[in-house]
Amino acid sequence: MMHFFMIILDTFFRGLLYGGLEETHKKEVPIEEGSPTSIKELLKYIYFGKMELSVLESNVIFELVILSNLWCFTNLQFSLSEYVCNNIDVDNVCSLFAVASYYQLKELEDASINFIATQPLDILQSKESSFLSAEALILILNRNTADVKELDIFRAVSQWIKDNQDKLGPNEKTNILSAIRYQLMDEKELSEVRGSKLVRSDRKMFDVIKKSLTQTLNDRGRLKPNVNFAQENLIEVSQIDGGTMIVLDHPVNINYIEMELRDCTYSYYIEVSIAKYSWFRVIDHSNYDCRSIQRLWINRIYVRYIRIVGTKNSRNKTCTFNILKVMYNTDKMHLVEIKNGLIAPNYNVALSSMNATVTKGHPHWTIYEMETSPDKIQNNILYDDYKNLLFDRGYTYHHLGWEYIEVQLAQPYLLSSMRMLIWDHLSYCIYGYTVHVSVNHEDWYLIIDKSKKSCQSWQLLQFGERLVVYIRVTGVHTSYPDKTFNLKYLEAPAQVSLCFIIKKPWKSIPWLLNRK
Numbered sequence: 001m002m003h004f005f006m007i008i009l010d011t012f013f014r015g016l017l018y019g020g021l022e023e024t025h026k027k028e029v030p031i032e033e034g035s036p037t038s039i040k041e042l043l044k045y046i047y048f049g050k051m052e053l054s055v056l057e058s059n060v061i062f063e064l065v066i067l068s069n070l071w072c073f074t075n076l077q078f079s080l081s082e083y084v085c086n087n088i089d090v091d092n093v094c095s096l097f098a099v100a101s102y103y104q105l106k107e108l109e110d111a112s113i114n115f116i117a118t119q120p121l122d123i124l125q126s127k128e129s130s131f132l133s134a135e136a137l138i139l140i141l142n143r144n145t146a147d148v149k150e151l152d153i154f155r156a157v158s159q160w161i162k163d164n165q166d167k168l169g170p171n172e173k174t175n176i177l178s179a180i181r182y183q184l185m186d187e188k189e190l191s192e193v194r195g196s197k198l199v200r201s202d203r204k205m206f207d208v209i210k211k212s213l214t215q216t217l218n219d220r221g222r223l224k225p226n227v228n229f230a231q232e233n234l235i236e237v238s239q240i241d242g243g244t245m246i247v248l249d250h251p252v253n254i255n256y257i258e259m260e261l262r263d264c265t266y267s268y269y270i271e272v273s274i275a276k277y278s279w280f281r282v283i284d285h286s287n288y289d290c291r292s293i294q295r296l297w298i299n300r301i302y303v304r305y306i307r308i309v310g311t312k313n314s315r316n317k318t319c320t321f322n323i324l325k326v327m328y329n330t331d332k333m334h335l336v337e338i339k340n341g342l343i344a345p346n347y348n349v350a351l352s353s354m355n356a357t358v359t360k361g362h363p364h365w366t367i368y369e370m371e372t373s374p375d376k377i378q379n380n381i382l383y384d385d386y387k388n389l390l391f392d393r394g395y396t397y398h399h400l401g402w403e404y405i406e407v408q409l410a411q412p413y414l415l416s417s418m419r420m421l422i423w424d425h426l427s428y429c430i431y432g433y434t435v436h437v438s439v440n441h442e443d444w445y446l447i448i449d450k451s452k453k454s455c456q457s458w459q460l461l462q463f464g465e466r467l468v469v470y471i472r473v474t475g476v477h478t479s480y481p482d483k484t485f486n487l488k489y490l491e492a493p494a495q496v497s498l499c500f501i502i503k504k505p506w507k508s509i510p511w512l513l514n515r516k
Contacts, residue, residue: 033070033506038063045076053083058092059509062099069105070506074496085111090119094128097136098512103504107346110334117143118225118330124156130163131513134172141179144223144253150184151192158198174204182212223253223300223328230326237323243268243309244321251304256329257283257296260322265289265314268321270296272303279307284341286311288412288439289469292355293324295411297336297343300328337414342467344414350407350471350492352379358396360406360472364486366394381490382407395423397484404474405487412439416465419494420473421458423486430454431485432476435461437468444472451476460494468492 034042037060045051053061061084068077085108088096093112100108116123116132117140123129132140137160141153157180161173177198182190190209199205229235229248236247251274267290270283282298308321335346350356358379367380376383381396398405415437422431432455435448447463471492475485 034063034067035060035508038067042067042071042073045073051076051079053080058095062096062509065105065108066099066103066506069103078495081105081107084108088112088115090122090126091128093123094126094131095509095513098131098133099509101133101136102507102512107334113139113143114330114334116140121148121152121156124153124160129160132160134164134168134176137176138179141176149189150181151189154180154185154193154196158196161198174202174208177205178208178212180212182209183215225328225330228325228327229254230323235323235326239318239320240307240309243307244323246306246308246323246326248304248306248326251302253300253302253328254326255298255300255333256325256327257294257298257306257323258325259294259296259308260324261291261294262320262322263315264317265291267311267313268308269311270306270308272301272307273305274303276305282341285412288467289408289441290411291357291408292410295354297329297333297338298341299338339414342412342414344416344465346493348491348493348495349409349413350382350418350490351384352376352382355410356382357408358382358406359408359470360404361396361398361487363396364394367396370394381405381487384489384491395486395488397486398475400475400478400483400485404472405485406473407471407490409469409471409492412467412469413492414465415468415493416463417494418461418471418490418492419459419496420461420487420491421489422455423488424456429478429480429486430456431478431480433485434474434476436472436474437466438470438472439467441470460496462494 041051041056041060041064051064056064061080065077065080065084067073068080084096088111093115096108097112097116099105100112113136120140123132123140137157141157157176161168161176165173182193185193193199193209194206199209229252230246235249238245238247257270267286267288268283269281269286271279271281273279280301282301283296306326310318310321332345332347337344337346348354352375356379358381361381363377363380367377371377371380380394396405418435423429432451432453433448434446434451436444436446438444445466447466448461450459471490473485473487473490478485480486
């Protein structure tokens, strides 16, 4: 237990207590950050390795997010962020945004702003809305994800200004009201706006409204978040030479296509059009190996026609594509960056649930005793059971000198990090290894060379960003008597923070929510 304790506290407290700082020579070190409740929960986590988040209040969880970042509890920080992102609601999202924006926690900031932007009326009409800054409110009003009437937005914003008038700077009220799209209102609605006390008390607003009415129509309502247009009654699907044609019931904005590739490995490209006269290629996987479920993110585009064309497959058959989703997806949008039509994810894509698979490597006999599912036997290293430190499900191995462990991702991803857990047999085994990657199983590139190192346990791997479909891990030397390289877990990209330092000083949650 002490070994586990020191692993958790190593980075921050080892530097504090053994780094020659003032605290190194003190018998008592005061902890000024955090509330007694959050510190108590952290201590319980240190000693027991778990935390019951469902019984904690939101503010305590937000404090734990800050403290886990500040004190370099990297695995806890990731788990807390994941929990928070999955439990955002109207009653906590504004507090979350205030915390995330102050401490520059981008993942949580993006998740909260995306949630707010899809249902601004519910948020603005909640008690929590007073925690939003003027800057945050303008950011929300500039988004296109709300399918609501502009007059309702004006009414909600007017109430927000009334509730926060003591906090507003000289021009902030005008800037906020200027972000409303008055060109989307009819004459009756505009009459209500012009007659409101808020507008009548500021003559500049009449000029703002007049200018807005001359601008290009920018309709919020055309963007319908998380509506699957691939439902049976909304599309027409037909087979074309080499692929599949999709015709939507009407033009829509989309940023996500999900489809299934059946039975073999495919290469393909996807083009879209509004009227079939000109086509724009949004996905080009013509030279990459793809299999199973394809989760394809693209920059938002207005389309009606989609054609998916296969360029090759491993069975030399006609390419057919089973369309699952066509939509404007906000689910993981904040965790994806699109670069030249290619996806750079922040979430783990080397999971069986993401349709990654182990193509080379031998499951240890313990796996067969613990599991009956063929997938869990074959893809043991692509499940996160490692989190249960008391439950040893075995490992996947290869013999040194003539084998390797290989993983195929479902589709190409831009990656710059990975993380592995090597089985170290009670801490006495050491290994040397290399990692190669490929997009077509023909051209391989060395990204990590630890062949002359002595490695144990967790391996955090960082490298220059590149496109990856196949990951090949090859053991070079080991102290293990059986001369095998033994791997318990692989993830890509690494799901721990690569930059742990919060530069801003600790501030309490009440201070963050009430600062002007």
